Amino acid sequence: MPELPEVEVTRRSFAEAIAGARIEAVVLGKPLRWPLGCDPDLLVGQQVMGLRRRGKYLLADISNGLLLLHLGMSGSLRFSHGLPSAGSHDHFDLVTNLGVLRLHDPRRFGAVVYAPSEQSPVAVKLLGGLGMEPLSDAFSLSAFQVGLKQSRMPIKQLLLAGRLVVGVGNIYASEVLFLAGIRPTTVSSRIGAERVRRLFDAIRVVLARAVEMGGSTLRDFSNADGMAGHFQTTANVYGRDGAPCTVCGTAIKTIRQGQRSSYFCPRCQRA
Numbered sequence: 628m629p630e631l632p633e634v635e636v637t638r639r640s641f642a643e644a645i646a647g648a649r650i651e652a653v654v655l656g657k658p659l660r661w662p663l664g665c666d667p668d669l670l671v672g673q674q675v676m677g678l679r680r681r682g683k684y685l686l687a688d689i690s691n692g693l694l695l696l697h698l699g700m701s702g703s704l705r706f707s708h709g710l711p712s713a714g715s716h717d718h719f720d721l722v723t724n725l726g727v728l729r730l731h732d733p734r735r736f737g738a739v740v741y742a743p744s745e746q747s748p749v750a751v752k753l754l755g756g757l758g759m760e761p762l763s764d765a766f767s768l769s770a771f772q773v774g775l776k777q778s779r780m781p782i783k784q785l786l787l788a789g790r791l792v793v794g795v796g797n798i799y800a801s802e803v804l805f806l807a808g809i810r811p812t813t814v815s816s817r818i819g820a821e822r823v824r825r826l827f828d829a830i831r832v833v834l835a836r837a838v839e840m841g842g843s844t845l846r847d848f849s850n851a852d853g854m855a856g857h858f859q860t861t862a863n864v865y866g867r868d869g870a871p872c873t874v875c876g877t878a879i880k881t882i883r884q885g886q887r888s889s890y891f892c893p894r895c896q897r898a
Contacts, residue, residue, distance in 0.1 A: 664741045682758075786803070801864050
């Protein structure tokens with residue numbers, strides 16, 4: 628599933644190119660996870676003012692409202708002139724005078740949703756429960772520490788939930804906890820102040836590095852230019868069950884938490 632780094636990489640790959648574009652047509656394919664929420668003709672003639680990100684959502688601000696785009700489990704976006712005819716897995720084309728933005732999604736868990744404003748019910752429903760943005764100034768150490776102290780959840784599952792901080796998906800949670808020296812099963816409220824700071828810093832470091840490396844491509848992720856990510860090639864623990872730890876040489880272990888695999892070094896992450 629594309630996580631925050633992949634979505635941010637996607638945003639950066641076409642944000643400048645689409646800014647100022649005039650929408651000329653909207654072509655819908657098979658139904659996606661949620662309906663568009665408006666007559667496609669309502670979008671024709673509007674201008675794309677800019678492209679933002681909130682969590683794993685891309686927010687395309689248009690003249691009258693915004694489009695919320697989500698990549699789901701297997702979605703990807705392309706923005707280009709001269710795209711080939713839509714295939715069976717292409718479900719949304721935003722045709723503009725500067726190029727076509729296309730959502731390709733074999734599993735159809737992605738979505739494009741129109742909202743009149745960010746304060747409208749549909750936008751609040753999708754965005755209202757999201758936690759702090761880890762790569763922005765809104766990511767507060769004090770608020771992060773309070774959130775940990777109030778939770779009895781294992782730290783890995785709290786990070787994945789996205790209610791305290793967004794974007795720390797399964798790959799990145801394992802890497803973050805390794806860098807911070809915290810075992811994924813540790814109860815969040817039991818993490819002391821010094822380790823909270825290490826965890827806070829590790830989230831920023833790992834996600835920023837992932838963005839710099841184009842995200843992670845485990846199956847089919849690529850950005851809007853068709854480029855794959857390479858973060859997974861530098862992973863310290865994720866996907867390395869049984870391999871030696873890059874720090875101490877101890878064999879990496881894996882456990883199941885909430886139907887997700889957690890990778891860790893039993894020596895470097897003792898508690």
